[in-house]
Amino acid sequence: MKRNYLVVVIASSLALAIFSAEAVAQRGPGGRNGGGGPGFRGGQGDSQFVTDRDTFHFLLAHGDKIRREVKNLKDGVETLTESDDQEIADKIQEHVAAMYVRVEKPSPIHMRDPLFAEIFRNTDKIEMKVEETAKGIKAIETSKDPYVARLIQEHAKVVSLFVKNGFDEVHKNHAVPGRE
């Protein structure tokens, strides 16, 4: 899988995420979802799960201080997700770094939701470029496969709904788009 990860790791708040990401990587294929089966958690043996959950819970609780722009591209999305609150901006960066690793491994999360399950079934067709801004993250996610591009666009919409509706949105399932 070709991937360009453009994040410049300067912020000390990212150090933990990077350390954890390396720990996941060092586990090798055996660490991949641990065969724990689908579910909200990443699976048995997913030691990163609690850290990742704490981060997205924090974001869900602070959606009113997060702004997000999503531009649909012909093959995916370009997004900008930022906050004027430095702690929240740091958490956005931490979350995306961790999710990048989950897409890269892959190490699935939130598999109860059909849209997330489908994203993780297609990670080999997702290109993710992520760049830190002063206040958050700019992400460009694309796919050569038109169906996966639609999945990426649907996922981006759901992230915006997470920002708007917080925990209520996470409890919902989100539909997978049609293949045509």
Ligand code: HEM
């Ligand atoms: C307010 C809450 C949240 C914010 C601000 C947020 C932000 C982001 C951003 C900026 C991205 C990069 C892709 C994009 O911009 O569309 C992303 C990716 C991702 N997020 Fe979140 N997120 C939130 C909640 C969640 C939750 C609750 C989950 C799962 C339970 C989750 C799972 C993921 C996954 C798996 C990805 C990578 C998959 C992909 O981008 O295709 N996020 N998130």
